[in-house]
Amino acid sequence: xxxxxxxxxxxxxxxxxxxxxxxxxxxxxxxxxxxxxxxxxxxxxxxxxxxxxxxxxxxxxxxxxxxxxxxxxxxxxxxxxxxxxxxxxxxxxxxxxxxxxxxxxxxxxxxxxxxxxxxxxxxxxxxxxxxxxxxxxxxxxxxxxxxxxxxxxxxxxxxxxxxxxxxxxxxxxxxxxxxxxxxxxxxxxxxxxxxxxxxxxxxxxxxxxxxxxxxxxxxxxxxxxxxxxxxxxxxxxxxxxxxxxxxxxxxxxxxxxxxxxxxxxxxxxxxxxxxxxxxxxxxxxxxxxxxxxxxxxxxxxxxxxxxxxxxxxxxxxxxxxxxxxxxxxxxxxxxxxxxx
Ligand SMILES: NC(=O)c1ccc[n+]([C@@H]2O[C@H](COP(=O)([O-])OP(=O)(O)OC[C@H]3O[C@@H](n4cnc5c(N)ncnc54)[C@H](O)[C@@H]3O)[C@@H](O)[C@H]2O)c1
Numbered sequence: 001x002x003x004x005x006x007x008x009x010x011x012x013x014x015x016x017x018x019x020x021x022x023x024x025x026x027x028x029x030x031x032x033x034x035x036x037x038x039x040x041x042x043x044x045x046x047x048x049x050x051x052x053x054x055x056x057x058x059x060x061x062x063x064x065x066x067x068x069x070x071x072x073x074x075x076x077x078x079x080x081x082x083x084x085x086x087x088x089x090x091x092x093x094x095x096x097x098x099x100x101x102x103x104x105x106x107x108x109x110x111x112x113x114x115x116x117x118x119x120x121x122x123x124x125x126x127x128x129x130x131x132x133x134x135x136x137x138x139x140x141x142x143x144x145x146x147x148x149x150x151x152x153x154x155x156x157x158x159x160x161x162x163x164x165x166x167x168x169x170x171x172x173x174x175x176x177x178x179x180x181x182x183x184x185x186x187x188x189x190x191x192x193x194x195x196x197x198x199x200x201x202x203x204x205x206x207x208x209x210x211x212x213x214x215x216x217x218x219x220x221x222x223x224x225x226x227x228x229x230x231x232x233x234x235x236x237x238x239x240x241x242x243x244x245x246x247x248x249x250x251x252x253x254x255x256x257x258x259x260x261x262x263x264x265x266x267x268x269x270x271x272x273x274x275x276x277x278x279x280x281x282x283x284x285x286x287x288x289x290x291x292x293x294x295x296x297x298x299x300x301x302x303x304x305x306x307x308x309x310x311x312x313x314x315x316x317x318x319x320x321x322x323x324x325x326x327x328x329x330x331x332x333x334x335x336x337x338x339x340x
Pocket of ligand 1: 009010011012013014015016033034035036037038053054055056071072073074075076077091114115116117166167168169170171176178181316
């Protein structure tokens with residue numbers, strides 16, 4: 001039987017690097033399309049193609065004979081969005097809208113948007129998919145606009161099944177590591193300095209999901225009957241992984257088998273929210289199988305074995321700033337396009 005082909009934009013990122021491994025293990029043919037801002041960490045695989053390019057001008061030919069598009073390419077956090085609002089809207093909204101249109105025009109069967117629970121903003125109560133959205137940052141607004149474009153396309157009528165996954169904040173080890181994410185950053189702080197950096201006052205709630213669990217959510221959508229996923233939004237996570245930040249720090253310390261030491265930073269963070277993950281469990285039978293303690297342990301093991309280097313590339317915004325800095329330096333010293 002011919003293998004189904006999956007196009008993953010941003011497939012070399014933090015989530016994509018794990019998701020692509022899982023897709024290959026499940027027997028899919030995978031094409032990763034990415035700028036490789038954080039490198040191309042894939043081992044060669046007979047069913048994997050990697051293509052370097054920008055989603056803002058993704059070639060239409062890439063959509064030919066594709067079964068599913070998993071749309072992950074983005075400037076992937078709030079600080080990057082605030083530093084580069086226009087680029088964030090171009091990449092995270094306009095490019096995704098074009099990817100959706102090209103996918104539909106080329107008879108792709110399934111499109112899945114990697115959105116975020118940040119579209120809810122910060123509200124009281126436990127928010128399910130019917131809760132009002134309240135995007136408070138450029139990043140969250142761009143996600144909501146991309147969701148709107150996808151669902152409008154679905155309503156207008158397309159043979160393509162369209163699904164939005166609103167992921168909780170992700171954690172866990174990945175070949176493209178991100179220490180700008182809460183649990184990963186706490187783990188690094190405790191491992192490196194014996195202290196967890198904690199945003200005041202620790203009582204604020206946030207939802208979390210492991211990178212392997214969120215990857216499984218994408219696979220579940222690909223494998224589900226169209227009727228149950230088309231035009232649907234799912235929060236991705238589990239009800240048992242809404243945590244208060246202080247509680248999270250306790251779990252990280254437990255995972256590393258260390259005394260909890262923490263250091264507050266910033267103003268009191270009054271932004272707090274909890275998310276309901278009942279729908280994805282009910283409709284897709286989705287369950288999570290990873291937890292904070294074992295993820296923190298796995299990260300600290302990788303650090304201690306030297307398999308994971310916490311360099312600037314692991315801090316998303318700082319790395320983009322570094323690339324921009326080098327870009328302007330190179331432009332200054334290489335007016336003819338070469339250095340030496
Ligand atoms: N990590 C989380 O906690 C989280 C939570 C909710 C939603 N999300 C969403 O999931 C997706 C993946 O997140 P991630 O954590 O893997 O982020 P990431 O920054 O690690 O990965 C994004 C990838 O997109 C690529 N990319 C960026 N701009 C591009 C462009 N113009 N053209 C082509 N490639 C480009 C980057 O090179 C990178 O490999 C993003 O859409 C993000 O907003 C992530």
